[in-house]
Amino acid sequence: MNSDVFQPSPDVDAPQVAAKTNLPWFDDLPIGRDAVKLGQGVELHPHCQPLAPLVGVWRGEGLAQYPSLLGEFRYGQQITFAHDGRPFLVYEARAWLLSQSGEVLRPAAREVGWWRVDEEETIEVVLAHMFGICEVYYGGRTGETAWELESDIIARTDTARETTAAARLYGILENGDLVYAEERALRGLPMKPHLSAQLKRIAG
Numbered sequence: 001m002n003s004d005v006f007q008p009s010p011d012v013d014a015p016q017v018a019a020k021t022n023l024p025w026f027d028d029l030p031i032g033r034d035a036v037k038l039g040q041g042v043e044l045h046p047h048c049q050p051l052a053p054l055v056g057v058w059r060g061e062g063l064a065q066y067p068s069l070l071g072e073f074r075y076g077q078q079i080t081f082a083h084d085g086r087p088f089l090v091y092e093a094r095a096w097l098l099s100q101s102g103e104v105l106r107p108a109a110r111e112v113g114w115w116r117v118d119e120e121e122t123i124e125v126v127l128a129h130m131f132g133i134c135e136v137y138y139g140g141r142t143g144e145t146a147w148e149l150e151s152d153i154i155a156r157t158d159t160a161r162e163t164t165a166a167a168r169l170y171g172i173l174e175n176g177d178l179v180y181a182e183e184r185a186l187r188g189l190p191m192k193p194h195l196s197a198q199l200k201r202i203a204g
Helices: 014-021 046-054
Strands: 056-066 071-082 089-098 104-117 123-129 133-143 146-156 163-172 178-186 192-203
Touching (some): 046 163
Antiparallel strands (some): 133 146, 146 163
């Protein structure tokens, strides 16, 4: 494995960044780093080929709709699809609230998980959300650069908001942007549009 994958650029002062974030850089990690660029570092596992167009770091803006909570609002988001050569993608999404003028207000939702593909190209996704929900999705490709997922199991803690079902569509446009739309059944209501965003590739 190439330990240079996903390393900071030469002009980044790693100690200075670590001091600002309280998150240290570990250059002596005994295993390889995750890769976000195909053809560089560890090779993508063959089972992950149906997901290959997703690998990278994506950033952009979206629109959220929350029934009886915050209403409709804008958010910024960064999504990372990475891999370490094994048969899954590592997924992380971080969001931040935006004002109507586009000003960053504060951190918002975070979710992490893993995307796996079996030999029949069925996609299995396991996600954990910072607000107390864990989800299992199943789905597949609906085109070369389009994917559809539907929730199978949703578990939540006692303090998490009620969620009973969810579905997601992901696709890559002709200009290379990643778009997605999510429907979700919240607070005892039927499935309704919840999130949608358009993100540009910033790495990978």
